[in-house]
Amino acid sequence: MTPPSPLSTIPYGKQNICKEDVEAVLDVLHSDFLTQGPKVPEFEHAMATVCGAAHGVAVNSATSALHLACLALGLGPGDTLWTSPITFVASANCALYCGASVDFVDIDPATWNLCPKALATKLEKAEKENQLPKIVVPVHFCGQPCDMAAIHQLSLQYGFFIIEDAAHATGASYRKETVGNCRFSDITIFSFHPVKIITTAEGGMALTNHQDLAERMALLRSHGITRDEKEMTQPPDGPWYYQQIALGFNYRMTEIQAALGIRQLDRxxxxxxxxxxxxxxxxxxxxxxxxxxxxxxxxxxxxxxxxxxxxxxxxxxxxxxxxxxxxxxxxxxxxxxxxxxxxxxxxxxxxxxxxxxxxxxxxxxxxxxxxxxxxxxxxxxxxxxxxxxxxxxxxx
Missing domain, CATH: 3.90.1150.10 (Aspartate Aminotransferase, domain 1)
Known part of the structure; x- marks a missing residue:
């Protein structure tokens, strides 16, 4: 690698795109599918396999993944989500999108992640006041996993769901196991923004071991529309028929993004x-x-x-x-x-x-x-x- 000019500006982060990445994108551009083709499920399977999770749901951003994860877990008006104050605003905004409230848990002075001790103290107080959170979102800040075993143990005691915000942590591991296996959480989300560990230009993914959560997120990412007769409320008129059975969104990932993600995952x-x-x-x-x-x-x-x-x-x-x-x-x-x-x-x-x-x-x-x-x-x-x-x- 040739060193850049000493007078150039050094960015804080930058994507790495190789010849194989470009060729993978060009192959999609010459194919029959630019959206909703075979590459998205291939990328979902590859990411889930790398992380050791059962299901992957690819979307157009990690923010979308957070939103869908909250909806799949039933977050809504009257509920509260807790997260770290040291994070990008999306980790908290996802609750507001659902009509829920937000609160924060202070960070650990050593790791700068959400502090399990502060969480335990806050939960004890919230239980007495009947104000326990429905969801806690630990953020793996800078790529370092939170103390998920401790947070998971608290979830068993106080009854909240866990969404791991692993936007920084693709390829990280906790207790020798890859982040994203959802051993200590209900859903884990990743970001594929250009400055992140791997990129799809823009994009994100939610991983889970629960089929019902994966199916719910997959439905909501595409307008809440289904072509599955088993999910329809009335028989189809013909092979063209679809039904909107929920209020969903256009959060789909494209084939172009997925093809890039598959090649990036190789590295x-x-x-x-x-x-x-x-x-x-x-x-x-x-x-x-x-x-x-x-x-x-x-x-x-x-x-x-x-x-x-x-x-x-x-x-x-x-x-x-x-x-x-x-x-x-x-x-x-x-x-x-x-x-x-x-x-x-x-x-x-x-x-x-x-x-x-x-x-x-x-x-x-x-x-x-x-x-x-x-x-x-x-x-x-x-x-x-x-x-x-x-x-x-x-x-x-």
Whole structure:
């Protein structure tokens, strides 16, 4: 691989598209099906097989997958969904789409994932107030799985469903088993956005071991329409006949996207291995700087979708904004994952405010996401580290 120009901007994330990916897409373009053909079920089967789940339902985005998962589990008005405040807004918005309410559980100070201890405390209080959640959505932030065994045990005690938001965690493992097997959850969702571990350009998937949930999500992703006579309320008029038996959506994945996903899945192990190598290299190169580096629990093998550092603000003279802007000015395409959801104007209007989830808010004041993707050359990684070191050592 030829190193890029040292003057180029280094993005925080970037897809890897090879010749085989392009050929797979072209094959579909020359075929009889662009939508609703054989490639979507092939991709669903391949993803479910890799993860060890029984069923896969491919859709046009992970946000759609979250929405369908909530609907399949019966979330609606009068119900509540809990999730982490450190996530993309879709992890919470999916509840609002269903007419339900949202609340949050603070993050673990070490892993930055939803904290099982905070969850247990909140559940105990909610039970006394008769306000238990119907669904909890643990988010595998940066690609590191949450403590799913602990969360699952709490679900057995308090009776809530679990949707794993594994948008960051394709290829990750928990207790030596691949994320997505749904051993400790009802449904797991994945994202195939271009910056994620594998891509279908846009796209997502829900995995489950429950046939009824898979069938419900598959129905709702395509307008709630069925051609299955067993599901119809009256006999068909002819071979052309279909019925809408539920209010569904147009959340289908195309054949083009699925063909790309199948080929990308072939390289999943290589993508994750490269990300893990780059993570280890960052750890070694950044260890001398006034930073808090990401921690990975011994039960987990992260997919390392993101590499987030936290500034030790008491040891530096610059603000986080100063550091962020200086890196961008030097062509280092840093980002920030995420602004706590409960501080967004939409959620403030519901009564949320600063001070409710202190660990999440502390994290936000210190976090910066550094570039990490399979094609990141070591020369560019060195540049990221050197520029960051120079900025941190400068006085205001």
């Amino acid at each position: 999943l192990d290589a993508f994750v291995a490269k990300r893990r190598m780059l993570r280890q290299r960052y750890d070694n190169l950044l260890s001398h700087l006034p930073l808090r580096l990401p921690f990975c629990h011994g039960d987990c093998d992260s997919a390392w979708h993101l590499y987030v550092i936290r500034l030790q603000r008491e040891r530096i003279t610059k603000t986080r904004k100063d550091v962020f802007e200086a890196l961008r000015k030097e062509g280092i395409g840093v980002n920030l994952h995420y602004i706590p959801v409960h501080t967004q104007p939409c959620y403030r209007a519901m009564g949320f405010r600063e001070g409710l989830f202190p660990e999440a808010e502390r994290y936000y004041q210190e976090a910066i996401t550094l570039p990490l993707f399979p094609d990141l050359h070591e020369t560019d990684q060195n540049r990221v580290v050197n520029v960051l070191a120079r900025i941190l050592k400068q006085t205001p």
